[in-house]
Amino acid sequence: QVTLKESGPxxxxxxxxxxxxxxxxxxxxxxxxxxxxxxxxxxxxxxxxLARIDWDDDKFYSTSLKTRLTISKDTSKNxxxxxxxxxxxxxxxxxxxxxxxxxxxxxxxxGTMVTVSS
Amino acid sequence: SSELTQDPAVSVALGQTVxxxxxxxxxxxxxxxxxxxxxxxxxxxxxxxxxxxxSGIPDRFSGxxxxxxxxxxxxxxxxxxxxxxxxxxxxxxxxxxxGTGTKVTVL
Numbered sequence: 595q596v597t598l599k600e601s602g603p604x605x606x607x608x609x610x611x612x613x614x615x616x617x618x619x620x621x622x623x624x625x626x627x628x629x630x631x632x633x634x635x636x637x638x639x640x641x642x643x644l645a646r647i648d649w650d651d652d653k654f655y656s657t658s659l660k661t662r663l664t665i666s667k668d669t670s671k672n673x674x675x676x677x678x679x680x681x682x683x684x685x686x687x688x689x690x691x692x693x694x695x696x697x698x699x700x701x702x703x704x705g706t707m708v709t710v711s712s
Numbered sequence: 713s714s715e716l717t718q719d720p721a722v723s724v725a726l727g728q729t730v731x732x733x734x735x736x737x738x739x740x741x742x743x744x745x746x747x748x749x750x751x752x753x754x755x756x757x758x759x760x761x762x763x764x765x766x767s768g769i770p771d772r773f774s775g776x777x778x779x780x781x782x783x784x785x786x787x788x789x790x791x792x793x794x795x796x797x798x799x800x801x802x803x804x805x806x807x808x809x810x811g812t813g814t815k816v817t818v819l
Contacts, residue, residue: 631808640812640813641747641810642810643800643808643809646806646808654805654806654807655807690754694745694800694808695760697760698760698764698767700745700766702754702756703754705754
């Protein structure tokens with residue numbers, strides 16, 4: 595059974611750095627073709643793709659956020675970490691990690707809510 | 713362009729057919745992926761590629777594409793289909809992006 599679970603701080607102040615961890619099981623991120631993505635969703639708003647890391651350590655970032663994001667993986671721990679610097683209240687959202695493929699291998703975590711407020 | 717535009721809301725009578733559309737330049741190159749999201753839940757993949765429905769998704773869900781427009785059709789909508797629906801696509805740089813979302817109400 596494949597599962598993903600996000601963890602991170604529930605509350606941050608503006609300008610702080612957000613570190614989110616996705617801990618997964620049921621597959622290996624060292625297997626060819628595997629990847630993990632981060633997506634967020636502000637309350638009542640649409641989904642927004644943030645970043646992706648592939649099995650071969652290729653990394654891809656949202657054009658609008660790439661200067662603030664860093665994605666990395668620890669294959670031995672089955673974890674993927676997303677770091678977002680200089681957070682702002684507009685970064686308040688539920689943050690999901692998800693496989694988004696390949697093909698029907700589309701598994702999402704339950705998401706973790708992050709609020710940025712002074 | 714990374715924009716995918718969807719109608720904000722559509723309604724359908726129980727048992728009738730509804731089509732949800734998604735427009736964007738990337739759809740002339742890549743097929744859309746469709747997600748269903750119910751309140752408080754993570755999105756669920758309901759259709760992807762040219763013509764693929766994941767295991768466990770009812771066959772009343774179907775997809776199509778023409779030019780810069782992708783569509784998800786629910787034929788014989790059920791009460792449990794009431795949800796938000798998002799399309800997703802990508803560009804040549806592997807950036808992914810989601811549509812603006814469509815709220816489907818089943819009357």
